[in-house]
Amino acid sequence: MATLDQTVDVHEDHGPAKGITRWLYTTNHKDIGTLYLWFSLLMFFVGGTMALAIRAELFQPGMQLVEPALFNQMTTMHGLIMVFGAVMPAFVGLANWMVPMMVGAPDMAFPRLNNWSFWILPFAFIILLSTLFMEGGAPDFGWTFYAPLSTTYAPQSVTYFIFAVHMLGISSIMGAINIIATILNLRAPGMTMMKLPLFVWTWLITAFLLIAAMPVLAGVVTMMLMDIHFGTSFFNAAGGGDPVLFQHVFWFFAHPEVYIMILPGFGIISQIIPTFSRKRLFGYHSMVYATLSIAFLSFIVWAHHMFTVGMPLAGELFFMYTTMLISVPTGVKVFNWVATMFRGSLTFETPMLFAVSFVVLFTIGGLSGLMLAIAPVDFQYHDTYFVVAHFHYVLVPGAIFSIMAGVYFWLPKWTGHMYNERLGQLHFWLSFIGVNITFFPMHFLGLAGMPRRISDYALQFADFNMVSSVGAFIFGFSQLLFLYNVVQCIRGGRTATDQVWEGARGLEWSISSPPPYHTFTQPPLVK
Amino acid sequence: MEESYRKNRKLGTRLVAVTVLMFAFGFLLVPLYDVFCEITGLNGKITNTGALKVQQESDMSRSVRVQLIAVNNEGMPWQFEPAQAAIMVHPGRVTQTYYTAHNPTARKMLAKAIPSVAPAEAAKYLHKVNCFCFERQQLNSMETQQLPIQLMISRELPSHIRTITLSYTLFDITPQPEGLMLVETGAAGSPR
Numbered sequence: 001m002a003t004l005d006q007t008v009d010v011h012e013d014h015g016p017a018k019g020i021t022r023w024l025y026t027t028n029h030k031d032i033g034t035l036y037l038w039f040s041l042l043m044f045f046v047g048g049t050m051a052l053a054i055r056a057e058l059f060q061p062g063m064q065l066v067e068p069a070l071f072n073q074m075t076t077m078h079g080l081i082m083v084f085g086a087v088m089p090a091f092v093g094l095a096n097w098m099v100p101m102m103v104g105a106p107d108m109a110f111p112r113l114n115n116w117s118f119w120i121l122p123f124a125f126i127i128l129l130s131t132l133f134m135e136g137g138a139p140d141f142g143w144t145f146y147a148p149l150s151t152t153y154a155p156q157s158v159t160y161f162i163f164a165v166h167m168l169g170i171s172s173i174m175g176a177i178n179i180i181a182t183i184l185n186l187r188a189p190g191m192t193m194m195k196l197p198l199f200v201w202t203w204l205i206t207a208f209l210l211i212a213a214m215p216v217l218a219g220v221v222t223m224m225l226m227d228i229h230f231g232t233s234f235f236n237a238a239g240g241g242d243p244v245l246f247q248h249v250f251w252f253f254a255h256p257e258v259y260i261m262i263l264p265g266f267g268i269i270s271q272i273i274p275t276f277s278r279k280r281l282f283g284y285h286s287m288v289y290a291t292l293s294i295a296f297l298s299f300i301v302w303a304h305h306m307f308t309v310g311m312p313l314a315g316e317l318f319f320m321y322t323t324m325l326i327s328v329p330t331g332v333k334v335f336n337w338v339a340t341m342f343r344g345s346l347t348f349e350t351p352m353l354f355a356v357s358f359v360v361l362f363t364i365g366g367l368s369g370l371m372l373a374i375a376p377v378d379f380q381y382h383d384t385y386f387v388v389a390h391f392h393y394v395l396v397p398g399a400i401f402s403i404m405a406g407v408y409f410w411l412p413k414w415t416g417h418m419y420n421e422r423l424g425q426l427h428f429w430l431s432f433i434g435v436n437i438t439f440f441p442m443h444f445l446g447l448a449g450m451p452r453r454i455s456d457y458a459l460q461f462a463d464f465n466m467v468s469s470v471g472a473f474i475f476g477f478s479q480l481l482f483l484y485n486v487v488q489c490i491r492g493g494r495t496a497t498d499q500v501w502e503g504a505r506g507l508e509w510s511i512s513s514p515p516p517y518h519t520f521t522q523p524p525l526v527k
Numbered sequence: 528m529e530e531s532y533r534k535n536r537k538l539g540t541r542l543v544a545v546t547v548l549m550f551a552f553g554f555l556l557v558p559l560y561d562v563f564c565e566i567t568g569l570n571g572k573i574t575n576t577g578a579l580k581v582q583q584e585s586d587m588s589r590s591v592r593v594q595l596i597a598v599n600n601e602g603m604p605w606q607f608e609p610a611q612a613a614i615m616v617h618p619g620r621v622t623q624t625y626y627t628a629h630n631p632t633a634r635k636m637l638a639k640a641i642p643s644v645a646p647a648e649a650a651k652y653l654h655k656v657n658c659f660c661f662e663r664q665q666l667n668s669m670e671t672q673q674l675p676i677q678l679m680i681s682r683e684l685p686s687h688i689r690t691i692t693l694s695y696t697l698f699d700i701t702p703q704p705e706g707l708m709l710v711e712t713g714a715a716g717s718p719r
Contacts, residue, residue: 109535177542185534211546219553234557237641238600238698245560249553312647 015517024119027111028517029096030414032118036093037407039121041483043085044400046129048476050078055438055472058465061457071455072140073132079143080161083261084168085125087395090403091264092117092175095203098410099179101508101515102197104188104524109181117174124167131157142453144254147235147246151227158228162221169214176210179203188507190526194288197506198281201288202267205295206260212299213256220249244309251302259298262362262394263291265402266333269355271506272409273337276352277344278503283336290329290336297326307378316375323373327366334363349501350424354405357397357432365393368443383453386446392439396475397432404431404482411486412500416514417493423485430478437471585620586682592616593678596694597626603699604632605666610673618682621656626674626695630666637702638664640674640695649691652684660695 016022016031026032053074057066066074096114100107108114131138136155139145150158183196183204196204223234223246233239235246274281281287303311303319311319337359348356368390372378381387412418441464446452450461457465496513507526511519593616595609606629616622630636640660644650655661659674666672680691 110539173546177539177546180542181535181538185531185538211542212549215546215548215550216553216556219550219556223554223557237696238639238700242560245557248560249556252553252556310647 025115027107027115029100029108029111029114030515030517032108032114033093033096033098034414035118036089036096036121039118040086040088040090040093040403041486043081043089043125044479045483047078047081047086048479050074050081052472052476054078055469057455058457059469060466061459061462063456066455068455069137069140072142072453073138075453076139076142076145077128077132080128080139081125082395083143083257084165085121087261087399087403088172089121091203091206091261091399092172092179094199094268094403094406094410095175095179095264097414098508099182099200099203100186101511101519102200102506103183103186103191104507104520104526105182105186106518106521106523108178109186110178113174114178117171117178120167120171120174124164124171127160127167128164131155131160134160144250145224146250147224147227147243151224151235154228159225162225165221166218169218172210173214176207176214179207180211183207188520188523188526191507194285195526197267198270198284198287199264199267202263202270202291205291206263209256209260209263209295209298213253213260216249216253217257220246220253223249244306247306247309248303251305252299255302255305256295256298258391258394259294261399262402263294265358265399266291268402268406268409269337269358270333272351272355272405273340273359275409275501275503275505276347276349276355277341278346279340279344281336282339282342283332286332287336290332293329294326297322297329301326304373304375304378307375308382320373320375324370327370330366334359334366345503349408350419350421350428351405351409353425353428353432354401354408357428358401358405361393361397361401361435365390365395365398368393381446383451384446385442385450385452388452389439389442389446392442396439397435401431401435404428407486409501410508411489412496413508413513413515415490415493416496416512417489418496419485419489419493423481423488427478427481427485430481431475434471434473434475434478438468438475439471441465441468441471584682586618589686590615590617591680591684591688592690593622593680594690594692595624595626596692598694598696600696600698603638603697605630605636605638605697605699607695607697616678616680618680618684621677621679623675623677625676626659627671628664628666628674628697629671630668633668634701635665635667637700638666639698639700640664641698643694643696645692645694646688649684649688652681652688653691653693654679654681663700 016028017025023031023035026035053066054071057064057071096108099105134155134157136157138157139150139155139161141149141154141158145161183200187196223232226232227234227236227241233241235241235243237243270281270287301319301323303315304323307316307319341356346352368386372381372387372390408419408424445461445464445468448461450457498511498513499509500513501509507520507524510524592613594613595611597607597609599605599607606627608627610625610627614622614624626640628638642655642658642660644653656677656679658676658678660676664672664674678693
């Protein structure tokens, strides 16, 4: 903290190393952010291909393309890859790029740890994906891997799955520790907590959720490992264990996990909407407190995923009411976003289109969540396509759209070039239409009783499934436009200004586009 | 620079400690879950076992229907059934009945029965004085055995409960040649 003077001469910018070792050895938060984002895009396409395999099979009733055994492996791997390979690394990548630039830090607090957290990921996914080529096949017990399906009746490859999950957990925890330390310790002078941009705030809270929830996941897969190989009986009734215990421990992790996948998205949307409304964010403080209360509530609602296991009435009521309570802070957020747009000077560039559709479609997902929270009716919806529709509405036009919005929003800052706006808007509209065609009919399928995770269905579900599959292919292939647009933007394009967007405010927009390899080696002074 | 390095280290260490604690908490959930089920009687686990502590006067004015169910876990070849499908029990009186098990295979097998009670609310009023489910059962090839059970329903049983279902699931715990699975070690919770 030698000086706060902003007019200090810029030191010679030595720039990145050359060749492949730049990426292998890098400790630079921008490089690691880029690696995370490319990796997550790759996994998005891998997981998406599996989703298309599922939708292709479900295009018509009867068995066409995918054997039931492979179908189960596809649903399982699609879930695991999208959760741990696409959504989470994408958010960590955005955090790596943006958090130091937003708080005025020179880099992440533990740069070498940062390198390690990323480079564990490719190995974890090589292990996970290699199970597809093993005898007995890949994990086929769903991404929720309920015991005893994942212990007593699991394919041999389950051990590889367990170690892959361990590695993913270690990677996420190290990433989270790094982000917390950066935000708490490396803020520029004058950057008080209540001046932090909301993306930083939501990521701080997410990082705490990660270090609280991921170790429990590590615990539950360790118990599985011990049941399978060391003769313990955590989940084995014959030995005095209990399979329902698995569901409790798993959901104790997995409910916070679903908020881990949406809170940073809330942060991104809270950056984008004020920018394109040319107004300050409405209700900044209430946004922070709403995020904190969502994070707290996420730890006490887990059993709403298991209303049908035979809980007593008191338990059903407790989990029902606490779950419904979450809609209050979430409602505050939606209200604030709408109030920010109200009487704003709105323009609809691609990031804003994604952000506005996020608000609308995420709210639809939230409302179907509220329906599922009602314990007595959940008995009808449980394990049907209604649940699939619900969580895809919060994850695809929720988490994924917020990531897309963030990438379009910050891409000019990262590359120094504007992306192709027309192509971006085309990508948005195809995605928006594709997503709704894919997932909206699933509500009706679920209400009519179509069970999830089964490779065939009764004839009366045929039409909606066909519609859904058509939508899935529209959505899936339109993502190639995104890839093309990003590549074109990196290679060239109209030069972006430092501020990029007219309404953009914050430290990250005060530095050049693209930013120098090292930013804020002298801390800026935040007024 | 030195100072900020120290600050980061300190915070990093604390966060690692939180991670380790949460990992331990994950395992702590296992006993917590058992304790919770025991206190509340949820999950239909019967915890009142062994000799009666308080002798109760039997309530002849009231009788409760106890349905007895036998379930074989997947892959369990034994013939396993209750002597009577249902018995009428006066609360407070110790009643005896039995299950029959037959091993139709050509090898000696070891089994364990796990009880469960529905409605779960009734679990804490059902007292098992003696039950074959307390122990493992061993049957030689083609052997048949009567497995006795002595139970008592407490007089405090809420009056709206008129039927209790007591179900036993029989698990094959014969040690596998490979010793791969289902080897009982009692590592998670004590056998019930």
